[in-house]
Amino acid sequence: MSTQVSPLALPLPEMPSIAGxxxxxxxxxxxxxxxxxxxxxxxxxxxxxxxxxxxxxxxxxxxxxxxxxxxxxxxxxxxxxxxxxxxxxxxxxxxxxxxxxxxxxxxxxxxxxxxxxxxxxxxxxxxxxxxxxxxxxxxxxxxxxxxxxxxxxxxxxxxxxxxxxxxxxxxxxxxxxxxxxxxxxxxxxxxxxxxxxxxxxxxxxxxxxxxxxxxxxxxxxxxxxxxxxxxxxxxxxxxxxxxxxxxxxxxxxxxxxxxxxxxxxxxxxxxxxxxxxxDGEGAQKLITIDVTGAVSAKSAHRIAMAIANSPLVKTAIAGEDANWGRIVMAVGKAGEPADRDKLSVAVGGTWMARDGGVIPDYDEAPVVAHMKGREVEITVDIGLGRGKARVWTCDLTHGYIDINGSYRS
Amino acid sequence: MSTQVSPLALPLPEMPSIAGxxxxxxxxxxxxxxxxxxxxxxxxxxxxxxxxxxxxxxxxxxxxxxxxxxxxxxxxxxxxxxxxxxxxxxxxxxxxxxxxxxxxxxxxxxxxxxxxxxxxxxxxxxxxxxxxxxxxxxxxxxxxxxxxxxxxxxxxxxxxxxxxxxxxxxxxxxxxxxxxxxxxxxxxxxxxxxxxxxxxxxxxxxxxxxxxxxxxxxxxxxxxxxxxxxxxxxxxxxxxxxxxxxxxxxxxxxxxxxxxxxxxxxxxxxxxxxxxxxDGEGAQKLITIDVTGAVSAKSAHRIAMAIANSPLVKTAIAGEDANWGRIVMAVGKAGEPADRDKLSVAVGGTWMARDGGVIPDYDEAPVVAHMKGREVEITVDIGLGRGKARVWTCDLTHGYIDINGSYRS
Incomplete structure (x- = not known):
């Protein structure tokens, strides 16, 4: 088991006493x-x-x-x-x-x-x-x-x-x-x-x-x-x-x-x-997922969690690949109201796909740079309503398999 | 990307022609x-x-x-x-x-x-x-x-x-x-x-x-x-x-x-x-999951799929660890009716836990041997009703991360 500290670790702050x-x-x-x-x-x-x-x-x-x-x-x-x-x-x-x-x-x-x-x-x-x-x-x-x-x-x-x-x-x-x-x-x-x-x-x-x-x-x-x-x-x-x-x-x-x-x-x-x-097992990147334009806040939350839990999305991010195709898949997998032709996807603030199709000339450079960082931001607009939600997860790496597939001798 | 054939592969049979x-x-x-x-x-x-x-x-x-x-x-x-x-x-x-x-x-x-x-x-x-x-x-x-x-x-x-x-x-x-x-x-x-x-x-x-x-x-x-x-x-x-x-x-x-x-x-x-x-990505083991005793067949199916989709269960099996604790977790995660104290879990036909607790003297040897094989069988009895279901999945290995976390140069 790895004893390496997560690259996403934060220092423990000074903690004042609480009377009682x-x-x-x-x-x-x-x-x-x-x-x-x-x-x-x-x-x-x-x-x-x-x-x-x-x-x-x-x-x-x-x-x-x-x-x-x-x-x-x-x-x-x-x-x-x-x-x-x-x-x-x-x-x-x-x-x-x-x-x-x-x-x-x-x-x-x-x-x-x-x-x-x-x-x-x-x-x-x-x-x-x-x-x-x-x-x-x-x-x-x-x-x-x-x-x-x-x-x-x-x-x-x-x-x-x-x-x-x-x-x-x-x-x-x-x-x-x-x-x-x-x-x-x-x-x-x-x-x-x-x-x-x-x-x-x-x-x-x-x-x-x-x-x-x-x-x-x-x-x-x-x-x-x-x-x-x-x-x-x-x-x-x-x-x-x-x-x-x-x-x-x-x-x-x-x-x-x-x-x-x-x-x-x-x-x-x-x-x-x-x-x-x-500090997720094997985490190398912190991922923030924003979903907007869903039919309700609850629906937005479910879609965001479907993206956050998708092994294919998480492995893509581990590979620093801004794979919006997998994000679209995860939206559809959530089972919530969604219309493929109204979806828009942004990574690190750069819109890559809009209204159901790739934006032909979007600037890939800032996306590539963003994916190399420790914190990755994904935004999906469902285009149907005003429901929104934000969730957080980490990427899925070899470290996860190492930690959880504890090979017994 | 690996070009290795899955160790679980089967030969392609002779296929007769179909008139029309x-x-x-x-x-x-x-x-x-x-x-x-x-x-x-x-x-x-x-x-x-x-x-x-x-x-x-x-x-x-x-x-x-x-x-x-x-x-x-x-x-x-x-x-x-x-x-x-x-x-x-x-x-x-x-x-x-x-x-x-x-x-x-x-x-x-x-x-x-x-x-x-x-x-x-x-x-x-x-x-x-x-x-x-x-x-x-x-x-x-x-x-x-x-x-x-x-x-x-x-x-x-x-x-x-x-x-x-x-x-x-x-x-x-x-x-x-x-x-x-x-x-x-x-x-x-x-x-x-x-x-x-x-x-x-x-x-x-x-x-x-x-x-x-x-x-x-x-x-x-x-x-x-x-x-x-x-x-x-x-x-x-x-x-x-x-x-x-x-x-x-x-x-x-x-x-x-x-x-x-x-x-x-x-x-x-x-x-x-x-x-x-x-032929699941990176699969090293084929896993068959039987759920019995659920309140309905639908409930049994959902529980079986929750087990089959649990990264923690799948990595444990990759590690040849008959981790029934993770199986219990996955049952509870399904959100279906379940009573912790009525659950029983078997691996490879050997009951390891019954009625909510580990069976103190269960024979570990056949379980260990079973886990080393290419095909792993998990049976969970929910103890509530007569609903049953069977699903299949594969383990979660480093191969999955290799294939899906395609590191772009």
């Missing part, structure tokens, strides 16, 4: 040796929580656990481990979650249903619960507010770089802070990529409002990235609001007072999501 | 040099025809042409060229079809709407119509009944082996013959794979009955294979019945008299479809 959120990472030894692989967060009393999860119909036990816990809207802890996803582990998997929550609740003095759990790694192997539980007290003993950076590293599986983002926002005249970390689509052979992201803010926001903000923000960020069309059984995004900063009260229905907060949250989600795409 | 169907292949020089790249078929008066086509919403001009021509139910000719797909070529593309049909009709003394057309190759480049038309008289001049084998070769693009199949069947006590050829998923840089197949029989079958047989047969053969989930703009299967053999009359509604014919046709379609999967 402490964390600690330890080497529990669940699967990895000689590295931190378990992270515990403790949140102040009164912390509210929101979550979005994989749409996979066979989710892992931790996803089931979090979905149920989320109904209470309150969080006091989060336990994350890397190396074993606790997926497809039957009754044992549920017991692992129950015991982890019970033990953490006892250590921190809260209810089990206020403990959130996320696991990533091998599927179908029992998570060694005793090993995880044995490491809990050590983690709790070193909790501190200023350890986001080590958490960003401890949750990695075969991500090639740690991912973090931070913003401040105003609620009324009061400044609040948002910090988030994510892990993405590095692979732990023999398993699938999983996207996990954990975000905390010191703002005080009712859980239903927080959920609305996270759902809306994720829809245009995390749900607009794809690496290979495969959907992990463990994808989880959790947003915690500790309420430790005094600011004008946020009403139960949210509203205009959160406008700047929503902007800042969306930026954090956007930055983290793109970092995940930048 | 003659063909000839010539080197028209549309794109390829020094090889036959155009094939013309002439069918006897009274020949009926059926067709199935790509579901891609942006099909090529020849697909539009055939769909319209099919309404007449009669065929006298078929013109196929390799190297240019005449897709996304706007008005020029339509004119190419019109001129090809008109010219062929004149040469053969039939109506333009009795001429069928199929093109495969580059997308978005105008097909040099004059070059194609100039080659037509030469092809017509050498038409003969016994040239299926050369046609199987002339329609290839970067297929690594020619594909043909033949069967006989009884209608009443009379023996009739079916011959078919196909081309598959070799790539013509910079374009997508296209599946074309042409089948002829000397039986006399009304067009609506023929269409029903072809639609039903294709649904369980050609529509059950996938290489990379991408859908060509040109996929076309045409079935011609020349009616040159005297057999008991087939009634307008078809019925029991065609039972043996349907069996033989299905076998031809099955054999051709599997040859296409065996």
């Amino acid at each position: 959120a402490e964390c600690a990472s330890v080497a529990a030894g669940i699967r990895y040796k000689k590295r931190e692989d378990m992270t515990v967060f403790r949140f102040a009393a009164g912390t509210t929580v929101a979550g979005v999860f994989t749409l996979n119909k066979c989710p892992g036990a931790p996803v089931d656990w979090c979905r149920a816990a989320l109904k209470g809207g309150k969080a006091r802890a989060l336990v994350v481990n890397a190396g074993n996803s606790n997926v497809f582990t039957g009754r044992a998997g549920r017991e692992t979650c129950e015991r982890t929550a019970a033990e953490t609740a006892q250590l921190l003095g809260c209810k089990p249903k206020e403990v959130f759990i996320a696991s990533t790694g091998v599927i179908g192997e029992r998570l060694p619960t005793d090993v995880l539980l044995a490491a809990l007290p050590g983690a709790v003993g070193k909790l501190e507010a200023d350890s986001w950076q080590s958490a960003a590293k401890a949750i990695m599986t075969t991500d090639t770089f740690p991912k973090g983002a931070t913003r401040t926002a105003k609620i009324g005249e009061t400044v609040v802070t948002i910090c988030g970390i994510a892990k993405g689509s590095g692979m732990v052979a023999p398993d699938m990529a999983t996207m996990l992201s954990f975000i905390a803010t010191d703002a005080k926001i009712p859980a239903p409002v927080l959920q609305k903000l996270l759902s809306k923000g994720s829809a245009k960020t995390f749900n607009c990235i794809t690496v290979d069309s495969d959907t992990s059984t463990s994808d989880t995004v959790l947003l915690f609001a500790t309420g430790q900063v005094k600011h004008p009260r946020v009403p139960a229905e949210g509203g205009a007072i959160l406008k700047d907060f929503a902007r800042a949250l969306d930026e954090v989600l956007h930055e983290l999501a793109l970092m995940v795409a930048r | 169907a003659e063909c000839a292949s010539v080197a028209a020089g549309i794109r390829y040099k020094k090889r036959e790249d155009m094939t013309v078929f002439r069918f006897a008066a009274g020949t009926t025809v059926a067709g199935v086509f790509t579901l891609n919403k942006c099909p090529g001009a020849p697909v539009d042409w055939c769909r319209a021509a099919l309404k007449g139910g009669k065929a006298r000719a078929l013109v196929v060229n390799a190297g240019n797909s005449n897709v996304f070529t706007g008005r020029a593309g339509r004119e190419t079809c019109e001129r090809t049909a008109a010219e062929t009709a004149q040469l053969l003394g039939c109506k333009p709407k009795e001429v069928f057309i199929a093109s495969t190759g580059v997308i978005g480049e105008r097909l040099p119509t004059d070059v194609l038309l100039a080659a037509l008289p030469g092809a017509v001049g050498k038409l003969e009944a016994d040239s299926w084998q050369s046609a199987a070769k002339a329609i290839m693009t970067t297929d690594t082996f020619p594909k043909g199949a033949t069967r006989t069947a009884k209608i009443g006590e009379t023996v009739v013959t079916i011959c078919g050829i196909a081309k598959g998923s070799g790539m013509v840089a910079p374009d997508m794979a296209t599946m074309l197949s042409f089948i002829a029989t000397d039986a006399k079958i009304p067009a609506p009955v023929l269409q029903k047989l072809l639609s039903k047969g294709s649904a369980k053969t050609f529509n059950c294979i996938t290489v990379d989930s991408d859908t060509s703009t040109s996929d076309t299967v045409l079935l011609f019945a020349t009616g040159q053999v005297k057999h008991p009359r087939v009634p307008a509604e078809g019925g029991a008299i065609l039972k043996d014919f349907a069996r033989a046709l299905d076998e031809v379609l099955h054999e051709l479809a599997l040859m296409v999967a065996r």
Whole structure:
């Protein structure tokens, strides 16, 4: 397996502390040796929580656990481990979650249903619960507010770089802070990529409002990235609001007072999501796909995802070939309303085809130069309506096969 | 581009002549040099025809042409060229079809709407119509009944082996013959794979009955294979019945008299479809996926296709890794009803996981041995109902990236 850092990597930013959120990472030894692989967060009393999860119909036990816990809207802890996803582990998997929550609740003095759990790694192997539980007290003993950076590293599986983002926002005249970390689509052979992201803010926001903000923000960020069309059984995004900063009260229905907060949250989600795409297995190029002129935004999104998931489009881009024929194929494959003779395609801002045919004398030079870069932009106008969407993906390279076709000796 | 023959290749069988169907292949020089790249078929008066086509919403001009021509139910000719797909070529593309049909009709003394057309190759480049038309008289001049084998070769693009199949069947006590050829998923840089197949029989079958047989047969053969989930703009299967053999009359509604014919046709379609999967770009292994216990046959088919199209499943198989965790992920990704705790997974007939958990002491030795072979069998039982489906695909290897990521100098 390659240990080379993605050429699209971004540096981990300085991450300020969030009042009411402490964390600690330890080497529990669940699967990895000689590295931190378990992270515990403790949140102040009164912390509210929101979550979005994989749409996979066979989710892992931790996803089931979090979905149920989320109904209470309150969080006091989060336990994350890397190396074993606790997926497809039957009754044992549920017991692992129950015991982890019970033990953490006892250590921190809260209810089990206020403990959130996320696991990533091998599927179908029992998570060694005793090993995880044995490491809990050590983690709790070193909790501190200023350890986001080590958490960003401890949750990695075969991500090639740690991912973090931070913003401040105003609620009324009061400044609040948002910090988030994510892990993405590095692979732990023999398993699938999983996207996990954990975000905390010191703002005080009712859980239903927080959920609305996270759902809306994720829809245009995390749900607009794809690496290979495969959907992990463990994808989880959790947003915690500790309420430790005094600011004008946020009403139960949210509203205009959160406008700047929503902007800042969306930026954090956007930055983290793109970092995940930048660390797709074997990625050499980040691809932005804009679809305009579809019959609806939903239709535009489906067309954009069909392009982003097309192996033929992705291999063409890996080969630095501005192959608009394959893009047209992918549009048609989406099954959404499209008229071949109204399609237009641009690469890097240069229109190559318009109204169903190649533009005879389009200038190829800027297209060729654009394709050699690390970031490739594709725009498709469907020519039927006003629906638009933007998604991100990476190219499909030999690196993907190397990482995922783990040749066993 | 690799010129190595797929390790999954099968030999081209002896192909008997079909009374009332003659063909000839010539080197028209549309794109390829020094090889036959155009094939013309002439069918006897009274020949009926059926067709199935790509579901891609942006099909090529020849697909539009055939769909319209099919309404007449009669065929006298078929013109196929390799190297240019005449897709996304706007008005020029339509004119190419019109001129090809008109010219062929004149040469053969039939109506333009009795001429069928199929093109495969580059997308978005105008097909040099004059070059194609100039080659037509030469092809017509050498038409003969016994040239299926050369046609199987002339329609290839970067297929690594020619594909043909033949069967006989009884209608009443009379023996009739079916011959078919196909081309598959070799790539013509910079374009997508296209599946074309042409089948002829000397039986006399009304067009609506023929269409029903072809639609039903294709649904369980050609529509059950996938290489990379991408859908060509040109996929076309045409079935011609020349009616040159005297057999008991087939009634307008078809019925029991065609039972043996349907069996033989299905076998031809099955054999051709599997040859296409065996020649998937970079394929090293043929994968058969059986899904049982789904809530319906349709649901089973969708789940099977989700597994077959999963890059993570396909790379695992390339790596000879019986990674049932990825199979479970793909089941969940399909979006169809599934219950993680009722799933069972077998590889090569050995059950590895049952009722949502790994079988602790399953015998790994036969699984490991099975994975090293050229043909891999995966069975998933959903445990919910009685719906079942079978599909075929190939693994995802470095060869796929080599072929499709055509690095331009």
